[in-house]
Amino acid sequence: MRGQARSLLADMPRLAVLGLIGLVMLSPYIWMVSASLKPLDELFRATLNLVPQTFHGHVNYGRVFAEVPVVRYILNGIIVCAGILAFQLAFAIPAGYAIAKLRFRGRDTLFAFVMLGLLVPAHVPALPLYVAFAQIGILNTYAALIAPFVSSVFAVFMFRQFFRSIPDDLINAARVDGMTEASIVWRVVLPNAWPAATAFAIFSVVAHWNDLFWPLIVVNGHSVATPALGILYFRTEEAGDDFGALMAAAVIMTTPLVAAFLLAQRRFIEGITMTGLKG
């Protein structure tokens, strides 16, 4: 039934349907790349040729690099994502360990707060955070982009679930050896947490690299703009109706994460779906 031994011929209809829908799924990428290589007059003729008659790619990509700080945007994206992830892991791993493995009064209350926190979408605290950040004058800084996300209840929840499967005896043995709880976290628990940490890292980076809502609120100008904002700026300030250059910008900003995905597909899919709860 699952067709291990099925001949290629019998498998053809299935492959054809999958291929056809797949082509539709890929068409935005195909047209984006194609348009990024064409000169404007060719785009305006609106032919269905994918291959450009006159190769204009160097001009389109050149325009993007010349007119907007592309490297800056990508660097900002990396700084913001790395900053968020570092805090999330540093805060969530010890907390997840405490809730999973330590006995103390208030543990259940703490876990109830984690579950409650899972219900609140990041858009809800946005308004008061904006007001507060404006008051203390940190709008348009990396801090403003990173701070709202440093404490991920989702990460706490995930690490708590994961750490529960670590045998108590391993931890008790470390205690007998005289290790403090803090060193148990970093030296005993963390080395066992890599699968969960990797999955969460992929989820977090994808979410924040692609986020538009919060950067749009707190960023003004190019200095700390993320790739998502960079594209919007390029469109309004420079490209206008020059779709060739606009598509070139879109290709440039999409490439880093898509390339990472193609290199580590299985990990990406596992990471994002394992952590998919939070959407």
Place this chain on the structure above:
Amino acid sequence: MASPALSLTQPRPSLIHSEAAAAWLLSAPAIIAFALMVMIPTLAAIVFAFTDYELGSRVIRFIGWANFVELFEDRGFVASIRNTAFFVAVVTPVSLIGGLLIAMLIEAGTRGRAFFRAVYFLPVVSLMVAMATAFQYMYHPTIGPVNALLRQIGVAGPSWLGSSDWVMISLSIVGVWEQIGFNMVLFLAGLTAIPREIYAAAEVDGVRSPWARFWMVTWPLLGPTTLFVLTITMIRSLRVFDIVATLTQGGPNKASEVLLYTMYTEGFTFFRLGYSAAITLVFLIIVLVLMLVQTRILDKRVHYG
């Protein structure tokens, strides 16, 4: 829970106190950050919703439910609710059924599994703003490939993003494109979790046609997965923002205003923070109701697998 018998070294009572201290110390950074960045601002947003707070205003007055009354008299907001509902109502079933069909097609054979999985999953990891600009080009009424293709077969394509009749349909297509791969992967996980023996047993019991096999085995066993996909897709669709902000900014003539985009413009363009907070609260309540319904159904139903 670990059974006490398993812990070879029960901590002595004197250690329990220090264990509590360590626990609070270890959780302190997460607790403080959560309080500052999530809990207090969320409570503040709820308070804002009952005030006439505008950015820069000196006096803030509590005005009770006035913001909510205004919301439901505001044609823009009513349009926003209607458009969001349309988007959710189209994207959820199409990307759920589509995701399931693709997952079953992939699962039905061994060839090309990893390849197709990657193809369909690609939109999930793609920068949505960039892909939205690609759709802007595809949808362009004169130079876009979609209408160029339609012209080839003699159909005059609409102004996909410029016409108020078409704009929500066009955005919903992008929404399906964005979410279908994610749903497919969730269904793939659900399908592989169904033990093959059950299919074999069903075949012995006379369930032979693929159609009967689907309705009698696959569909009931996928129940919990389907419910999860349903809730998560509804919530993700409810949050539609990037594609509206990139493609239409709520236009033409508010025909593509959606909940979070209206909240964004009221709050961060017009700085009517109280009013915007009221929209946020409506959004939060819808999300909470969806989650509550999901857990209720899950509690009532038998757990399969």
